[in-house]
Amino acid sequence: MTLTKRLLGASAVALLAATGALAQDVAREDTVIFDLDRTIKDPSNFNWFTPGTKRMHGAHQAMWEPLFILNYGTGELDPWLATGFEANDDSTEFTISLREGVEWSDGAAFTADDVTFTVNMALTNEEISSREAATIRAQVASVEKIDDLTVKFTLNNPNPRFMVENFGVRIFGSFLIMPEHIWNGQDPATFAFSSPIGTGPYTLTSAATNRAIWDRNDDWWGAKTGFMDLPEPLRLIWLESGGEESRAQLMATNQLDAAQNVSVGTFEAIRAQNSNVTAWYDDFPYAAADPCARQLEINTTVAPWDNANLRRAVAMIIDRTQIANVAAEGATVPSRTMFAEYGSMAPFIDAVVEAGLDLPARGDMEAGKAMIEAEGWSMNGDGVYEKDGEELAVKIHVNSASTEYTRTIDVIVEQLNRAGIKASSVPVENGVFWGEVLPFGAYEMSYSWLSCGSVNEPWASMGRYTVKDVVPVGERSPGFNNTARWDGPEAEAYSEIVDGMANLPLGDEAIPGMVAEAYQHLDAGMPFIPLVQSFKLLPMNETYWTGWPSNDNYYNHPFFWWNHTHQIIHNLEKAG
Amino acid sequence: MAEYSTDDNTAEATHKMTRAERRQARRMRRFDNPWNNPKLFWGAGLLLGIIALGILGRLFWDLELVFTGSGMLKLPPIGFENLRGQEGTLANPLGTDGAGRDILALIIIGAPNSLFVGLLASLIGMSAGIMLGFTAGFVGGRTDDVIRVLSDVMITIPPLLILVVFQASFGDVSLTMMALLIAGFVWQSPTRLIRAQVLSMRESGYVQMARLSGASTFHIMFKEMLPNLVPYLFGSFIANVTTSIVTAVGLEVLGLGPQRIPTLGRTIYEAINAGALIQNLWWWWGIPTILLAVMFIGLLLINLGLDEVSNPRLRKLS
Numbered sequence: 004m005t006l007t008k009r010l011l012g013a014s015a016v017a018l019l020a021a022t023g024a025l026a027q028d029v030a031r032e033d034t035v036i037f038d039l040d041r042t043i044k045d046p047s048n049f050n051w052f053t054p055g056t057k058r059m060h061g062a063h064q065a066m067w068e069p070l071f072i073l074n075y076g077t078g079e080l081d082p083w084l085a086t087g088f089e090a091n092d093d094s095t096e097f098t099i100s101l102r103e104g105v106e107w108s109d110g111a112a113f114t115a116d117d118v119t120f121t122v123n124m125a126l127t128n129e130e131i132s133s134r135e136a137a138t139i140r141a142q143v144a145s146v147e148k149i150d151d152l153t154v155k156f157t158l159n160n161p162n163p164r165f166m167v168e169n170f171g172v173r174i175f176g177s178f179l180i181m182p183e184h185i186w187n188g189q190d191p192a193t194f195a196f197s198s199p200i201g202t203g204p205y206t207l208t209s210a211a212t213n214r215a216i217w218d219r220n221d222d223w224w225g226a227k228t229g230f231m232d233l234p235e236p237l238r239l240i241w242l243e244s245g246g247e248e249s250r251a252q253l254m255a256t257n258q259l260d261a262a263q264n265v266s267v268g269t270f271e272a273i274r275a276q277n278s279n280v281t282a283w284y285d286d287f288p289y290a291a292a293d294p295c296a297r298q299l300e301i302n303t304t305v306a307p308w309d310n311a312n313l314r315r316a317v318a319m320i321i322d323r324t325q326i327a328n329v330a331a332e333g334a335t336v337p338s339r340t341m342f343a344e345y346g347s348m349a350p351f352i353d354a355v356v357e358a359g360l361d362l363p364a365r366g367d368m369e370a371g372k373a374m375i376e377a378e379g380w381s382m383n384g385d386g387v388y389e390k391d392g393e394e395l396a397v398k399i400h401v402n403s404a405s406t407e408y409t410r411t412i413d414v415i416v417e418q419l420n421r422a423g424i425k426a427s428s429v430p431v432e433n434g435v436f437w438g439e440v441l442p443f444g445a446y447e448m449s450y451s452w453l454s455c456g457s458v459n460e461p462w463a464s465m466g467r468y469t470v471k472d473v474v475p476v477g478e479r480s481p482g483f484n485n486t487a488r489w490d491g492p493e494a495e496a497y498s499e500i501v502d503g504m505a506n507l508p509l510g511d512e513a514i515p516g517m518v519a520e521a522y523q524h525l526d527a528g529m530p531f532i533p534l535v536q537s538f539k540l541l542p543m544n545e546t547y548w549t550g551w552p553s554n555d556n557y558y559n560h561p562f563f564w565w566n567h568t569h570q571i572i573h574n575l576e577k578a579g
Numbered sequence: 580m581a582e583y584s585t586d587d588n589t590a591e592a593t594h595k596m597t598r599a600e601r602r603q604a605r606r607m608r609r610f611d612n613p614w615n616n617p618k619l620f621w622g623a624g625l626l627l628g629i630i631a632l633g634i635l636g637r638l639f640w641d642l643e644l645v646f647t648g649s650g651m652l653k654l655p656p657i658g659f660e661n662l663r664g665q666e667g668t669l670a671n672p673l674g675t676d677g678a679g680r681d682i683l684a685l686i687i688i689g690a691p692n693s694l695f696v697g698l699l700a701s702l703i704g705m706s707a708g709i710m711l712g713f714t715a716g717f718v719g720g721r722t723d724d725v726i727r728v729l730s731d732v733m734i735t736i737p738p739l740l741i742l743v744v745f746q747a748s749f750g751d752v753s754l755t756m757m758a759l760l761i762a763g764f765v766w767q768s769p770t771r772l773i774r775a776q777v778l779s780m781r782e783s784g785y786v787q788m789a790r791l792s793g794a795s796t797f798h799i800m801f802k803e804m805l806p807n808l809v810p811y812l813f814g815s816f817i818a819n820v821t822t823s824i825v826t827a828v829g830l831e832v833l834g835l836g837p838q839r840i841p842t843l844g845r846t847i848y849e850a851i852n853a854g855a856l857i858q859n860l861w862w863w864w865g866i867p868t869i870l871l872a873v874m875f876i877g878l879l880l881i882n883l884g885l886d887e888v889s890n891p892r893l894r895k896l897s
Contacts, residue, residue, distance in 0.1 A: 247854040255857065268653055268677065269854040272662060276857070329648040329678055403834075406853050410647075410678055416839065417647040427751045427838060 029218070032547050033237040035575060037061070037563055038244045038253075038262040039214070040404050041433040046210040049199035051179055052124075052131035052191050054438050058176060060215040060241040064568035066108075066201035069177040070099065070170040072567045076557040078347065078459060080171050083569070084113065084180070084202060094163040094508065099170075101152040104228035107182050108200045108220050115148040120183035122146045122156075130192045134482035135178040139169055141481070161506045168463065172566040174294060174456055179566075203569065204234055213243040234572045236548070247406050254280055254542050261551070261563050262542040264405055267332040270540050279546040283539075283561055284554050288334035290538035291554075291561050294343040295455035299399075299415065299532040302444050304476055304488050307395065311493070314529040316374035320422045321415060322366030327535050330411040334540060337364040338533040340522070347459040354515035360526045362533060368422050375423070388423045396425040400446040402437075403430040411534070412450050441486055444476035453483050454531060461518045462504050468530055469498035489530035497524035550574040613888045622880030625873055629690050636687030644671070644681035645688055645841050652679050656862050674862040676846070677853040682866055689841040690870045692754055696842075697824035699758035704765030704823070705816050711766065712773025713800045717781060727774070730767035738764035739829055746835040754837055761826050765819050772815060773808070780804050810889030817882045821875060828871060843867040 043056045051057040051067075058067075070085040088099045105113035125136040126143060142165065144157045158165060169178045182200060199207055204225060205217035217239040226233045244250040244259060251269050253259040255276040265273070270289055273280050283291035299321070301308055308314060323337030339361040342348045355361055380388040380395055388395035397419070401412040412428045419426035431440055440446050441453070456463030472484035473494075480486045500521040507514060541561050543551035552561040552571060559570050596604070636642075644650060654675040657667040667674055673682040715726040738761070745760055746752055752760075777800075780786060789803050805812075830836050831844020834852070838845075850856075850864035887893040 246852060248851055248856055251854050251857040266677070266854065268662070268858045268860075272854070272858040275662060325648050329652065332652060406677075409852070413647045413678060420839070421646075429751070430834065 029238040032577065034240060035236045035238070035260045035548055035572070036240045036242055036258065037064075038250060038259055039241040039564075040243070040263045042243060043210060043212050043215065044434055046212055046215070047195060047197045049196040049207075050191070050194055052128075052133050052136050054132060054442075056434070058179075058566075059564040060210065061205070061217045061239055062199065062201075062207075062215075063176060063179060063566045064563065065205035065217045065239050065572065066199060066203040066207065067179045067566075068202050068569055069172050069179070069566050070101075071166060071172070071177075072559070072570060073167055073171045073173050073458075074558075075458070075560045080167060081570070085170070088166055090163070090165070094161040094165065095158045097156045097158070097165050098149065099154045099156070099166075101154070102228075102230065103152060104224055104230075105202055106224040107184075107202055108206050108222075109182075111182065111184055113180070113182075113202050113224075114151045115154045116151075117180050117183045118154045119146050119148050120187070121181045122178075124181070124186065124191045125178070128191050132479055132481075135169065135176055137482035137484075139178055142169070163507075163509045164460065164463065173458060173463070175562075175564075176566045204572075205239055208238075215241045231573055235575055235577055236572065239572070251542075254544060257544060257546045260544045260546075260548055262544075263564075264407060264539050265542060266406055267334050267540065270542055273542055277544070277546070280542045280544050281551065281553065282542055283552075288538060288540070290334050290540035292343070292345070293537035293539045293562065294345065294458050295452035296338050296341065296343050296536050297411065297450065297452055297534045298338075298341070298454060299534060300441070300446070300449040300451050300453060301487055301529075301531055302446055302448070302476070303490070303528075303530050304444065305447050307390075307393075308397065308447055310378060311528050312374055312378055313395075314532070315527075316371045316378075317419065317424070318362065318529055318532040319374060320366050320368050320371035320418060320424075321532065321534065322418055323362065323535055324364050325366075325418070326411055326414050329414050330407060331535065331538065335535050335538045337535050338362065339364075341454045341464055341525070341531075341533045342457055342461065343455075344536050345458060348457060348461070350515050351457075351461040351518045354519040355522045358519040358522065360519070360522050366418060368418075371422055382423055386423055387425045394425050395423065396427075397447050398427055398429050400429045400431055400436065400440050400449040402433055402450070404433040404436075408450055415450075415534075442479045442483060444480070444486060444488055452537065453486055454533075460509055461514065462501065465501045465518070465521060465525075466505060468494075468525070469501055470494050471498065485530070487530035489528055491528070493524045493528040494530070497521050497528065500524075545578055547578055548575045549578050550576045613891070616884040616887055618880045618887065619884030622877045622882075622884055625877030625880070626694070629694060629870065629874060629877070633687060633691030636683070640684060640687055642684050642688060645684040647678045647680060650675045650679045650681055653677055653858070653860055653863075655860075656682075659862075662859055673866055674860075676849065676863045677855065677860070678849075680841075682846075682862055685841045685846055686843070686866060686870055689843045689846060689867065690874070692840065693824055693827060693843045693871070694874060696754055696758045696761070696827040697820040699755065700761035700765060700823035700827070701816055701819035703759065703762035704819055705769055705812070707762070707766040708769025708815075709773060709805075709812065711770040713777055713804070715770065716774040716777025717796060717800050717804075723774070726770065730770045733764070733767040734771070736764075738826055742826065742830055743833065743835060746830055751838050752836070754840060754842075757827060757830065757836060758823070761823050764826070765823055769812075769815050769819065773812075776808060776811065777804065780807065810885055814882055814885040814889060817878055817885060821878045821882070824871075824874065824878075843871055 039060055041056055043060050045055055049057055049062060068084050070083060071080040072083055074081050084102055084105055086100045086102050088097055090097050101115060107113055122139060122143060123146060125131060125139045142158055142162055144159045147155050149155055167173050171177060202224065204220055204223040206220050208216040208218045219233065219237050221233065223233060225231045244253055247265055247269055250262045251265060251273050254262045255273050267288065270282060282289040301314055303309055327333065327335045327337055340352050340355045342352050375388055380390045383389040399412050399416065402408045409430060416426045416428050441449060441451060454464045454467055456467060467484045468489055469485065470490055472481050473488050473490045474480055500517055504514060504517050539562060552559055558574060559567055563571055650671055652675060653661055654665060654671050655661045655667045656674040657672050660666050671681050675681055711726050715723040742760055786799060786803060789799050828844035831842050832848045834848045836842050836845050846867045847864050855863045
């Protein structure tokens with residue numbers, strides 16, 4: 004697999020050289036090259052409602068713009084295609100005002116019709132599966148156009164988080180509005196949208212399995228209306244670099260401007276060769292805190308891991324400090340709860356800690372073993388637990404796209420084996436991992452961050468494990484929610500509290516208490532095991548472009564595969 | 580004759596020999612024992628060295644260090660410094676890898692493992708090859724057709740391609756399993772070669788004689804003909820070991836080998852994957868590479884030596 008990637012990477016560079024020679028119109032210093040950590044399986048398909056790499060190869064960073072962008076620095080929603088919104092008192096009706104003068108890249112006007120059309124498409128087509136569409140379907144009762152620039156949403160239940168959750172790029176993406184004049188009459192489950200258009204300042208030039216190229220549209224509406232100047236880069240490229248080594252080499256030799264996550268050692272080595280390479284912090288640990296804390300996913304329907312006490316034993320055995328030290332080379336910290344250790348999350352983390360439900364930073368192997376033995380397992384001659392002739396074994400599926408993932412699982416496999424659980428890892432390609440393994444429950448345990456969601460309130464994360472999202476193994480979990488398929492009395496008690504929390508306004512005083520109460524059931528059921536916080540060490544190259552986000556230049560976070568990357572691109576300035 | 584005298588005092592003491600005579604004598608001595616071959620010795624020595632490393636290492640080194648997180652990360656070998664300015668320590672004389680595994684422990688377990696896979700795969704492959712080759716060559720007819728076509732077809736299939744698919748679908752495999760899979764792809768060329776040898780040998784006088792005297796097919800194949808093929812079989816065996824190790828290492832470097840069992844190939848895979856080249860962690864990929872090189876040179880020397888044993892024309896005169 005890695006070899007294939009390496010070859011792809013090499014051919015990508017060759018291809019780039021070739022296209023550069025053919026096009027010859029865009030110089031390197033006018034081009035920004037972003038790193039892509041996955042293969043574009045179906046490069047001519049831009050239907051983002053369907054699974055696959057349809058957005059993060061530039062489509063939602065350069066072509067499709069969001070209505071708002073959550074600013075991680077200020078906590079505010081920065082308006083983009085919309086100018087603002089109003090909610091009624093109980094947060095069941097939201098009225099959005101759209102910006103005037105927004106145009107699709109083919110010249111057609113972007114209006115409230117596009118918004119209502121796209122939302123209705125999500126509401127009426129059960130088979131479209133993207134997370135954002137599934138969320139809209141679950142929350143929205145109806146949508147109506149008030150006038151060309153005003154849209155009103157009516158919700159099924161009160162939801163004070165409606166805007167940030169669906170249209171604010173809170174995590175990764177947002178519900179993207181599609182042009183009605185192109186999508187009208189198409190089947191949204193199958194339409195390929197192979198000549199995509201958007202409202203963004205770039206249009207698609209070409210896409211292949213290993214790269215996508217976008218060129219600036221000098222006729223962009225934002226420059227005409229005075230919303231913003233045209234961004235400086237003439238061309239944007241998302242290039243599949245293929246692994247840490249080639250990523251590092253490309254970065255060191257200025258053939259990449261922003262790279263995906265690398266280890267601390269690799270970053271220091273890149274910097275030793277190329278002093279123009281920067282990261283979020285100037286010094287160790289260099290990395291920016293990512294809101295998606297890492298966890299061990301468990302499929303709670305597969306024996307023997309359908310036994311909550313065994314899952315709790317595993318949680319006890321795992322030594323989180325060792326994971327932080329070995330897999331992250333000290334650049335992260337153990338998780339205490341399921342939440343990201345953001346200052347804005349502190350009241351909820353504190354509530355869990357006060358209830359005594361936080362996880363230990365160090366593993367307690369003896370306690371874990373005692374819990375396994377209490378379930379009737381005994382150690383056999385090979386040092387593996389056995390019951391009724393069956394060994395206590397687990398296969399852990401791990402995405403092979405990053406050293407962080409594989410090495411964390413190596414550490415966990417080691418820890419479990421030492422405790423008498425015959426664990427082994429199953430490395431899977433990125434696309435297969437997200438497309439086939441996780442959503443369909445085709446795993447026993449796995450490494451991911453599916454409770455990710457909360458950045459300033461607890462519901463977004465906690466609401467992902469309620470019983471209403473339980474589907475049988477083999478069916479797609481709605482929006483990757485409750486892929487653990489956690490069900491039963493504990494899960495029901497948990498869901499009831501969490502559902503109650505959903506209707507409360509943000510900042511309600513009852514929420515921390517409810518978090519602690521719900522967390523008791525979560526701790527007893529242990530449908531997933533929080534591991535460590537996530538830190539992303541993203542090397543950014545200042546040889547050709549400056550203005551990259553950093554702790555000193557905090558206009559927003561640096562995760563350039565998210566929908567907010569529009570802000571990064573507008574902030575880039577030519578170096579020298 | 581004085582100008583022809585050498586430092587060979589004994590020869591001078593007994594009787595004066597001409598240069599040609601001495602050369603003849605040396606040549607005859609060499610013919611006395613063709614196994615007395617320096618290439619063979621050197622090759623065997625290198626391989627035994629690796630086996631000794633495995634045995635002595637198991638006696639004198641803490642093999643628990645081979646597991647993830649057992650030491651500090653990325654320590655260099657003694658006498659070197661890594662990019663962070665840390666110096667090598669006695670606790671990890673050959674350094675550690677990016678996950679804190681001791682490189683010395685890794686090679687103590689990994690190097691014999693690689694050799695083991697090669698030997699086992701080759702042994703199984705050769706046994707099958709010998710059986711099939713003899714059967715095809717000696718029995719002939721339909722049997723020959725079937726075996727010949729089968730091995731001809733198999734020879735055109737690139738083993739690595741098939742094995743990659745196999746291993747990927749098996750997930751985690753054991754060393755023995757991997758050896759068995761590889762054995763499935765190393766029997767065909769010995770089969771073909773042995774068949775050819777047997778075909779020509781079948782017509783020779785002593786085989787005809789054995790047949791006339793009523794010896795059984797089995798007897799003729801394995802008692803009369805096989806001993807004549809031994810040096811040749813050895814050479815073929817060693818060549819097969821090399822192929823098997825190359826295949827196994829190829830799979831491991833792609834990350835498809837066994838996971839928790841250290842092998843040289845997997846160590847290289849992990850080094851490449853974790854950016855060891857740019858971080859200048861040369862000991863991580865370099866030491867396993869050197870060991871593989873030693874292993875292949877050893878096998879090559881043995882192969883050359885065996886060639887000389889079985890083919891007197893190759894034995895050089897001094």
